[in-house]
Amino acid sequence: MVRYVPVESVYEVLPFSFETEVGSYEKKLQFKDMGWTFLYINRMQNQIHNRERILSLIGSYRVTQALALGASLGVFDRLKQPKSLKTISLELRLNSVSLKRLLDLYIELHLLIKVRTCYRITKSGEWLCSDVEGSLKKFAKLMGADWYWGPWSKIEESMRTGKSAFFLHHGIYPLELGFQGSR
Numbered sequence: 001m002v003r004y005v006p007v008e009s010v011y012e013v014l015p016f017s018f019e020t021e022v023g024s025y026e027k028k029l030q031f032k033d034m035g036w037t038f039l040y041i042n043r044m045q046n047q048i049h050n051r052e053r054i055l056s057l058i059g060s061y062r063v064t065q066a067l068a069l070g071a072s073l074g075v076f077d078r079l080k081q082p083k084s085l086k087t088i089s090l091e092l093r094l095n096s097v098s099l100k101r102l103l104d105l106y107i108e109l110h111l112l113i114k115v116r117t118c119y120r121i122t123k124s125g126e127w128l129c130s131d132v133e134g135s136l137k138k139f140a141k142l143m144g145a146d147w148y149w150g151p152w153s154k155i156e157e158s159m160r161t162g163k164s165a166f167f168l169h170h171g172i173y174p175l176e177l178g179f180q181g182s183r
Contacts, residue, residue, distance in 0.1 A: 066105055067128065068144020071137045075102075076111070076128040082118035 070076055073092055085103070089096040103119050106112040111125035121129070127136045142148055151169040158165035166174050 063105075063109065064140075065144050065149075066102060067140045068142075070102065070106065070111075071128050071140040072144070074130075075106075076121055076125050076137070077130055079112060079119055079121040079125070080129070082115060082120040084117050085119070088119065 089099045112119050151165040154165040154168040
């Protein structure tokens with residue numbers, strides 16, 4: 001989306017450091033007509049947005065692991081009623097500094113909210129509770145489980161050899177496990 005502002009205000013439109021991201025184009029922007037300026041700004045915003053989207057995709061494994069951890073620990077089930085960090089850390093027997101970082105991530109993901117000193121689950125976070133119809137708690141735990149997660153580290157070798165990444169990691173094929181892997 002293009003915002004119409006005077007050329008002098010171009011620094012306010014850009015979501016990045018004009019000096020470092022655009023560099024030599026600064027002088028060109030000052031002398032071009034308004035249409036070109038905004039077309040260029042829109043292109044730069046799209047490039048930055050696309051870069052941020054790719055960075056988000058690259059780092060998404062961390063979100064999977066954090067959701068799996070919260071599901072395994074029962075964080076979401078425990079926060080149907082507001083609780084303080086101290087209470088949650090005592091109940092779960094976790095380091096409060098580490099737990100705060102995890103809970104803050106859940107806030108960023110809109111799974112929890114914090115009111116004053118207490119954390120509480122949101123409507124989105126309820127999908128990770130065990131008593132919700134259609135709960136995603138077990139699926140989150142599955143996606144973060146070592147036996148499921150580990151084979152992804154063998155994906156390149158699997159692509160080169162044609163062998164199953166699961167086999168390369170575990171030395172056994174998934175069907176040979178039966179239901180053992182779901183524990």
